[in-house]
Amino acid sequence: xxxxxxxxxxxxxxxxxxxxxxxxxxxxxxxxxxxxxxxxxxxxxxxxxxxxxxxxxxxxxxxxxxxxxxxxxxxxxxxxxxxxxxxxxxxxxxxxxxxxxxxxxxxxxxxxxxxxxxxxxxxxxxxxxxxxxxxxxxxxxxxxxxxxxxxxxxxxxxxxxxxxxxxxxxxxxxxxxxxxxxxxxxxxxxxxxxxxxxxxxxxxxxxxxxxxxxxxxxxxxxxxxxxxxxxxxxxxxxxxxxxxxxxxxxxxxxxxxxxxxxxxxxxxxxxxxxxxxxxxxxxxxxxxxxxxxxxxxxxxxxxxxxxxxxxxxxxxxxxxxxxxxxxxxxxxxxxxxxxxxxxxxxxxxxxxxxxxxxxxxxxx
Amino acid sequence: xxxxxxxxxxxxxxxxxxxxxxxxxxxxxxxxxxxxxxxxxxxxxxxxxxxxxxxxxxxxxxxxxxxxxxxxxxxxxxxxxxxxxxxxxxxxxxxxxxxxxxxxxxxxxxxxxxxxxxxxxxxxxxxxxxxxxxxxxxxxxxxxxxxxxxxxxxxxxxxxxxxxxxxxxxxxxxxxxxxxxxxxxxxxxxxxxxxxxxxxxxxxxxxxxxxxxxxxxxxxxxxxxxxxxxxxxxxxxxxxxxxxxxxxxxxxxxxxxxxxxxxxxxxxxxxxxxxxxxxxxxxxxxxxxxxxxxxxxxxxxxxxxxxxxxxxxxxxxxxxxxxxxxxxxxxxxxxxxxxxxxxxxxxxxxxxxxxxxxxxxxxx
Numbered sequence: 110x111x112x113x114x115x116x117x118x119x120x121x122x123x124x125x126x127x128x129x130x131x132x133x134x135x136x137x138x139x140x141x142x143x144x145x146x147x148x149x150x151x152x153x154x155x156x157x158x159x160x161x162x163x164x165x166x167x168x169x170x171x172x173x174x175x176x177x178x179x180x181x182x183x184x185x186x187x188x189x190x191x192x193x194x195x196x197x198x199x200x201x202x203x204x205x206x207x208x209x210x211x212x213x214x215x216x217x218x219x220x221x222x223x224x225x226x227x228x229x230x231x232x233x234x235x236x237x238x239x240x241x242x243x244x245x246x247x248x249x250x251x252x253x254x255x256x257x258x259x260x261x262x263x264x265x266x267x268x269x270x271x272x273x274x275x276x277x278x279x280x281x282x283x284x285x286x287x288x289x290x291x292x293x294x295x296x297x298x299x300x301x302x303x304x305x306x307x308x309x310x311x312x313x314x315x316x317x318x319x320x321x322x323x324x325x326x327x328x329x330x331x332x333x334x335x336x337x338x339x340x341x342x343x344x345x346x347x348x349x350x351x352x353x354x355x356x357x358x359x360x361x362x363x364x365x366x367x368x369x370x371x372x373x374x375x376x377x378x379x380x381x382x383x384x385x386x387x388x389x390x391x392x393x394x395x396x397x398x399x400x401x402x403x404x405x406x407x408x409x410x411x412x413x414x415x416x417x418x419x420x421x422x423x424x425x426x427x428x429x430x431x432x433x434x435x436x437x438x439x440x441x442x443x444x445x446x447x448x449x450x451x452x453x454x455x456x457x458x459x460x461x462x463x464x465x466x467x468x469x470x471x472x473x
Numbered sequence: 474x475x476x477x478x479x480x481x482x483x484x485x486x487x488x489x490x491x492x493x494x495x496x497x498x499x500x501x502x503x504x505x506x507x508x509x510x511x512x513x514x515x516x517x518x519x520x521x522x523x524x525x526x527x528x529x530x531x532x533x534x535x536x537x538x539x540x541x542x543x544x545x546x547x548x549x550x551x552x553x554x555x556x557x558x559x560x561x562x563x564x565x566x567x568x569x570x571x572x573x574x575x576x577x578x579x580x581x582x583x584x585x586x587x588x589x590x591x592x593x594x595x596x597x598x599x600x601x602x603x604x605x606x607x608x609x610x611x612x613x614x615x616x617x618x619x620x621x622x623x624x625x626x627x628x629x630x631x632x633x634x635x636x637x638x639x640x641x642x643x644x645x646x647x648x649x650x651x652x653x654x655x656x657x658x659x660x661x662x663x664x665x666x667x668x669x670x671x672x673x674x675x676x677x678x679x680x681x682x683x684x685x686x687x688x689x690x691x692x693x694x695x696x697x698x699x700x701x702x703x704x705x706x707x708x709x710x711x712x713x714x715x716x717x718x719x720x721x722x723x724x725x726x727x728x729x730x731x732x733x734x735x736x737x738x739x740x741x742x743x744x745x746x747x748x749x750x751x752x753x754x755x756x757x758x759x760x761x762x763x764x765x766x767x768x769x770x771x772x773x774x775x776x777x778x779x780x781x782x783x784x785x786x787x788x789x790x791x792x793x794x795x796x797x798x799x800x801x802x803x804x805x806x807x808x809x810x811x812x813x814x815x816x817x818x819x820x821x822x823x824x825x826x827x828x829x830x831x832x833x834x835x836x837x
Contacts, residue, residue: 111538112561147750147778148829172779173746173830174475193779194717194746197476197797214744215718217796243722243773244729244780245744250721276731284732353558354579357614358607365608367640368648372607380578380609382537382558386511386825391818392756409607414511414821415536415557416608432581433561454755457778461750462826465512466537 113382115350117467119152123343125164136319142168144326151460155183156471174203181207196222212237214245226264234265240272240291269303277310309334332456349435350383364418365410377421384415388462390452397451400437477746479714481831487707489528500683506532508690515824519547520835538567545571560586576601578609590628598629604636604655633667641674673698696820713799714747728782729774741785748779752826754816761815764801
């Protein structure tokens with residue numbers, strides 16, 4: 110790596126601690142799984158899953174079979190790897206070879222998956238019921254069909270049934286109770302089968318929702334699952350970016366493409382080697398700040414592909430950074446949720462947008 | 474790859490054709506370089522640079538030394554690789570081993586780079602003058618210092634001088650002429666040295682700006698360098714995403730997280746395996762469309778990390794897609810500029826955000 114790389118630090122101890130905190134918060138007898146899809150929310154699925162495994166996690170959720178195949182290679186011991194996108198016959202070899210468990214989202218997926226089961230060798234599966242998202246999962250009509258025709262499940266071993274909240278981070282939102290009720294009603298048709306309903310935020314909701322397995326994602330990676338309260342999680346992701354050049358803009362001059370910021374006084378600037386190709390979303394232009402020794406440095410003008418322009422006015426002359434110094438993008442002064450707020454998005458998108466040019470440092 | 478992967482197609486023949494078109498548009502005797510930074514604007518620096526090399530390109534611009542080192546490994550013949558972020562002593566080994574040419578942006582970078590030059594072995598460099606961006610490059614005061622103290626350049630072979638337009642895509646913007654004038658004035662101090670001022674859009678501007686070398690980026694990758702006119706470039710990037718499930722929402726139900734869209738009639742939906750972790754920016758939620766056989770399918774509700782919900786109302790019942798069918802994200806109905814418009818950003822950010830989970834297909 111070079112003097113011009115941003116450093117992306119992933120604190121695996123904090124990740125493990127977050128896992129243990131969420132596990133302690135879960136109801137008695139409830140297992141805590143981990144969502145490690147999308148490269149573990151941008152943090153790196155391999156190192157993250159290994160750390161989570163060491164912390165005791167034995168069930169992992171990813172989106173696609175490819176993610177599952179890679180994850181199986183990363184894990185050294187027994188674990189369930191669940192594929193949220195479900196099952197397609199073209200992917201049979203991935204499921205078989207890497208022992209992946211599909212989350213079956215439709216009657217069609219159930220039929221396809223069950224079609225080649227062999228007597229005495231029930232195939233493991235999770236059933237996903239859509240209780241209000243209108244995204245993946247069996248809808249009301251399919252739930253009813255399945256309930257009337259349980260033979261569709263012959264040859265399958267239903268490891269778990271699950272659903273997903275649409276507004277779990279809004280503690281008082283009536284959607285939560287409605288969805289929980291619908292799920293409980295459906296679950297009556299599956300006596301003795303494990304139940305999973307809770308994402309990160311829902312773990313902090315009604316303990317009655319916890320069921321047999323929770324499956325946090327964002328909170329593991331340090332995002333705030335209780336946005337109306339102080340973040341109970343430890344920060345996992347830190348990012349700095351290198352100062353390439355210090356310069357002085359004169360009164361009346363402008364910053365960056367299309368001159369979207371005009372200096373109303375002579376202004377010292379740091380030109381910083383990070384841009385939207387690295388995941389610093391363009392919406393942050395003229396909106397966000399970076400930090401240097403606790404001083405907030407506003408981004409002036411547009412975010413470029415590989416560069417931003419930061420205003421050093423808040424920094425005393427004796428403390429002005431120089432080329433090679435590193436400014437905080439994510440760290441003790443600003444977490445991914447805060448940067449997301451400046452961008453008008455959510456911390457998840459900040460994390461999954463983290464680019465490929467950083468030096469990735471995994472702190473054990 | 475699996476049934477659940479999006480397919481990202483990069484048309485290398487179109488890329489090469491775009492290069493040749495831009496080269497034909499350049500003034501007589503003017504070389505056409507290529508900006509291949511940020512993984513060739515998300516298209517893949519290795520395959521893109523090889524195709525450009527075969528089309529005759531011999532000068533490449535990247536942002537960082539690491540990008541330069543990787544690119545040197547990708548190229549089979551002689552070429553100049555210019556590093557836009559400039560030079561830092563820590564990276565001397567990269568510059569030396571991979572024969573990288575720094576774009577020197579400050580007196581400090583000039584001094585550092587020249588400091589260990591050996592008599593008879595002048596080190597190649599490009600000088601970058603900031604003519605209005607207040608981003609990288611020698612500012613007015615540094616230009617003057619350098620002009621009065623040319624001994625700073627001893628030991629260096631100045632291959633080229635360059636600057637960068639801030640609003641080149643706005644043909645009539647007076648910034649363009651101002652910057653060109655400043656650059657011409659500075660260039661008088663460097664007689665006989667090659668000059669480079671033009672990015673993609675500027676190539677379509679005043680031929681007097683072309684100088685000795687143009688360095689297009691976005692137009693190579695099919696983005697429109699003349700936003701007020703029809704796009705003269707060929708499309709390079711196509712992207713489809715798989716339908717995972719077809720379902721029907723009932724009147725009054727909602728779509729996705731936080732119920733940001735409510736159905737005012739029974740509505741057929743396609744649940745599609747692509748999300749913001751794949752670069753489908755969250756700002757596209759309730760804004761953009763995907764295409765199926767020419768029919769526009771609006772995204773309903775928020776973009777999720779791995780999924781979106783598309784409205785099939787415009788599709789005749791006999792043509793409803795099924796699981797495994799692939800919807801057009803980028804293609805003949807919608808290019809990156811159009812998708813960017815829906816997201817409130819520019820095509821560049823669409824391209825550099827293209828995710829890692831796609832199956833990448835390079836069409837020769």
